[in-house]
Amino acid sequence: MTKFAIIDCGIGNLRSVQKIFERLDTEAIITDEPCKVASCDGIVLPGVGAFGDAMAKLEDDGTAAVIRHLSGNFDKPLLGICLGMQLLGRASTESPGVNGLDLVPGETVPVDIQNKRDWMERKLTLPHIGWNSVSAKNRSQLFDGLENETDFYFVHSLQFKLKDPTWLGATVRYGSEIVCAIDHGNICATQFHPEKSQRQGQRLIKNFITRTIQATQEN
8 A cells, every 4th residue: 555654844733634645545654754754655745834943853853864865866756735845945035044955946935915916906915825726837737637726725925936947836826926836757746735725635635646656656
């Protein structure tokens, strides 16, 4: 049976992520132990909170090195969620001087809403909280079986700035067009929370599970 490691960064409601895998009859363990991460077929990196605190935890317990090695060098499927997506980049302006996992070409910067309003002419505020329509790009397999412009649930004040457009999985509009999903090879990520996004979030997780099963069979 395919097995997933949900990385414990010390922040966030990991149990809500694990429950989706359980509903899909898939084993997923919550762990911060490198050996257990290495034994799994796929990796999920969720999180909320500060970039620097999360990276410190990942570096201290050795899971950062395992993720870089397995997903960066050996193509183990990896899904980042919210802060987990931001950690995949080189750095974040939120925590100057702190190195990210550097698996995705880009970095995290503040969402720019200065003097901007939404389609109803309301002034935008941060954090960006609530449901928003997501536009899939580059035929991202994460969104298979979902209509384009499906709503997902967001909670964030920072955005990922991609350096390479071929990694783009989806965008959302909040003052400007923001990268909200990454999809390239074995690495994918979402700025929104699939675990808080009802059936559409469950479908996205199912797509990641299917992708991991296929990768496991190929290897």
